[in-house]
Amino acid sequence: MKVEQIAIFLENKSGRMADITAILARNGINIRAMSLADTADFGILRLIVNDTEKARKVLKESGFTVGTTEVLVAEVEDKPGGLAYVLQVIKDGALNIEYMYAFTQKSGGTGLIIFRFDELDRAITLLTEADIRLLSGDEVYAI
Amino acid sequence: MIFNEEYETMPREALEALQLKRLQKQIARVYATVPYYAGKMDKAGVKPEDITCLADIHRLPFTTKEDLRKNYPFGLFTVPMEEVVRIHASSGTTGQPTVVGYTKKDIRMWAELMARCLSAAGAHTKDTIHNAYGYGLFTGGLGAHYGAEELGATVVPISGGNTKRQIMLLRDFKSTILLCTPSYALNLAEAMTDMGIDPKDLALRVGVFGAEPWSENMRTEIERNLGIKAIDIYGLSEIMGPGVAVECTEEQKGLHVMEDHFLPEIVHPDTFEPLPLGEKGELVFTTLTKEAFPVIRYRTKDFSRIITTPCSCGRSFYRMEKVTGRSDDMMIIRGVNVFPSQIEHVLMAIEGVEPHYLIIVDRKGNLDSLEVQVEVSEAIFSDEIKELEKLTRRIQTEIKDLLGVSCKVTLVEPKSIQRSEGKAQRVIDKRQI
Numbered sequence: 001m002k003v004e005q006i007a008i009f010l011e012n013k014s015g016r017m018a019d020i021t022a023i024l025a026r027n028g029i030n031i032r033a034m035s036l037a038d039t040a041d042f043g044i045l046r047l048i049v050n051d052t053e054k055a056r057k058v059l060k061e062s063g064f065t066v067g068t069t070e071v072l073v074a075e076v077e078d079k080p081g082g083l084a085y086v087l088q089v090i091k092d093g094a095l096n097i098e099y100m101y102a103f104t105q106k107s108g109g110t111g112l113i114i115f116r117f118d119e120l121d122r123a124i125t126l127l128t129e130a131d132i133r134l135l136s137g138d139e140v141y142a143i
Numbered sequence: 144m145i146f147n148e149e150y151e152t153m154p155r156e157a158l159e160a161l162q163l164k165r166l167q168k169q170i171a172r173v174y175a176t177v178p179y180y181a182g183k184m185d186k187a188g189v190k191p192e193d194i195t196c197l198a199d200i201h202r203l204p205f206t207t208k209e210d211l212r213k214n215y216p217f218g219l220f221t222v223p224m225e226e227v228v229r230i231h232a233s234s235g236t237t238g239q240p241t242v243v244g245y246t247k248k249d250i251r252m253w254a255e256l257m258a259r260c261l262s263a264a265g266a267h268t269k270d271t272i273h274n275a276y277g278y279g280l281f282t283g284g285l286g287a288h289y290g291a292e293e294l295g296a297t298v299v300p301i302s303g304g305n306t307k308r309q310i311m312l313l314r315d316f317k318s319t320i321l322l323c324t325p326s327y328a329l330n331l332a333e334a335m336t337d338m339g340i341d342p343k344d345l346a347l348r349v350g351v352f353g354a355e356p357w358s359e360n361m362r363t364e365i366e367r368n369l370g371i372k373a374i375d376i377y378g379l380s381e382i383m384g385p386g387v388a389v390e391c392t393e394e395q396k397g398l399h400v401m402e403d404h405f406l407p408e409i410v411h412p413d414t415f416e417p418l419p420l421g422e423k424g425e426l427v428f429t430t431l432t433k434e435a436f437p438v439i440r441y442r443t444k445d446f447s448r449i450i451t452t453p454c455s456c457g458r459s460f461y462r463m464e465k466v467t468g469r470s471d472d473m474m475i476i477r478g479v480n481v482f483p484s485q486i487e488h489v490l491m492a493i494e495g496v497e498p499h500y501l502i503i504v505d506r507k508g509n510l511d512s513l514e515v516q517v518e519v520s521e522a523i524f525s526d527e528i529k530e531l532e533k534l535t536r537r538i539q540t541e542i543k544d545l546l547g548v549s550c551k552v553t554l555v556e557p558k559s560i561q562r563s564e565g566k567a568q569r570v571i572d573k574r575q576i
Contacts, residue, residue: 007526009519011556037528042519042554044526063558065519069526098527116526 001124001134002070004052005114009065010036010043020045020059027058032143033114035101046101048073048114050141069116072123073140075133076111078104086113086132093126095119105143112140146262146294147255150403151458158459159197162406165431167194170203173437176221179214180439200406200429201417205440208241211381216242220435227435232280233380233480240280243380244435250289252432253383256401257290260389263399263456264351264374266320268295271346273313275323275331276354276478278302282384283354283478287322290386296320303327306334317346324478325357325365325373329509332368343370349392351376353385355475356466362395375465381441382428388463397450397462404432407463408440409449412470415442423448425470426463444471472570474504476511479548483569486515489541493534495522499560506574513550515542518557 010016017036024031033048049055052068059066076082083102090097098116105112112135117123127134145151153161171191173180183204184190193199211219220227228247232240245253266272272291276283284302291298299316301309303323309331312318321328328350335342347369353376365373377398378385387405388398400407408427409418418424426443446469450462474481483502490496496517503514517538525531535552543549561568 005526007524009524009554009556011554011559039528039532042531044528044531046526063556065521065524065557067521067524067526 001072001128001136002120003048003073003114003135003137003140005046005048005069005071005116006052006056006059007067007069008045008047008059010045012038012041012043017045019062020064023058023062024049024055027054029055029058032140033101033103033112035099035114037099048140052141070120072115072117072120072127073135074113074115074127075135076113078109078111082111083113086127086130089127089130089132090115090123093122095123095126144262144265144267145457146259151259151399151460153403153459155459158402161403162431163194163197165403166197166200166406166429167191169429169431169433169437170194170439173221173439177219179210179218183210197406200408200440203429203440205415205427205442206438207442208381211241212239215239217244219438220244221437222246222435229285230280231282231285231380231384233282241381243282246434249383249434249436252404253286253386254289254293256383256404257286257386258293259401260376260386261287261290261294261296261320261351263389263391263458264320264376265349265372265392266291266294266296266351270296270320270348271316271318272296272298272320272322273301273309273316273318274298275301275303275309275321275327276385281478282378282380286378286384286386287351291322306331307338310335310338310340313347314340314345319346319348321347321350321369321371323350323352324354325352325361326355326477326506326509326511328352328365328369328373329361332365333509342368347371349374351389353377354478356468358467359465377463377466379443379445381438382430382443383433387428391454391456391458393456394454397454397464399454399456399458399460399462400449402460404430406431407449407461409447410442412446420449420451420461423464426466444469444473446470474502474570474572476504476513476548479546481513481546481548485546486542487569489538489545490515490517492541493523493538495520496538497557499557500569501560502570504570504572504574511574513548514553515550516553516555516560518560519554520557 030050035046037044056066100115102113174191187204189202226246227244229245232242274287278284349372351374362373375390377388388400406429409424412425426445426447430437445466447463497520499518501516505512538552
């Protein structure tokens, strides 16, 4: 149920995103989902890719600080109230979301939400019991 | 006006005879009371009786900040603590402060020298002196305060900070003399303009500025912005505090050294050989009369030269040229001494922080700014913004706690700080002073 995400430290200067995507492109790595969190001075780029280990290795070799984190990817019905239902479950379970971001599948009627929880295992139990489907790593990497 | 005409205008010959007499007495006393100094002199093969002329001072070993550190806190005091009436301290290179002490007589002497300085700057009993030097362990506030009282002026012990209130009191009390760091003087001028107060409407006439290096350009700016005469004062806690040397209002060119109490020398910054009068080098001081904490040939690391040309003010004391640089990596930020090693000390104590950092000093508006760039290693990286912000706040707090100076901490990518071959460049000082 746990999906690996890489996080990359970025200084707030122009061209850094282009540098990263160029490195990934050169190494044939495909980005599945991404989000960028930023402050006035720096940013953190979070990526889910088709080959986490390789992406991590090539970025590190290029001098980036890279971390790996486990996140959950939940399937959400692509209709009004779809996300609200999932968030209500999380609220009722008193789970704290560190951050979240969304992406959509190429086909099909569902959206995908990526969650970063501190209490990962409790989150898995809670969401599964509420009939929310969590995608496995292999499913996500292969999208 | 000359505060102590007898000493300040003493003919050179008599002054030098007095200096020798005081030097001999001082060396004999230090040798007898401080084993550390006696040990250094024995090692150098020199005894107190070998000092037969002023030039013999060159035979004595130097004292450095390292010696003070080794004897922390009171190892170099020559009197029992019951005779010490006050302690001051400034930051040292590794977080350990440099501690100095004063007897009652030292405090009186210091007050007199500071009164001489204020007098040289044109102050008199009718003046109201706004003293914005920091009060506390720093010698600036209390040192200037006692001098102002000794002079007989009215002193407003406002200390640093709270700029708006400073301006209100400057205006309401009709203060005529301003004491603070030169950068704070410019800051005050700017804040007045922001508050809609024309500095020229105040009663301010003279400012006595020190505790950090400043240029002639800065003097021009202060004099223009505040409509006052700006006088440079020099001092360091190891020697006494403010009042070691001061410019006179007549020439504003070079600072008269209080030579009846301090013996200045200029040495080559690398070989430490004494340089002839007039040549530029590192300034070295020996205290001639201090009781609790005398220093022998203390290397200030400040660059200057001695001007022997007689001055139109009538003082016979030689002048030292305005200090413009230093021979070590000490920075003076908003009047506070900061060594890169202190910042390194803080960083290295935080787990996972790598020894790659860069200190950037700048002057924004009229205030010094300090930025510390730290490379983000995997050990300290997090995918959560709040964790990284927690880290920068922690570094900021620890630097502020240790140095008393606030700074901005910027996280940068690994390897983005230039690696040097040989001596690492840790500091970029962008200030134009």
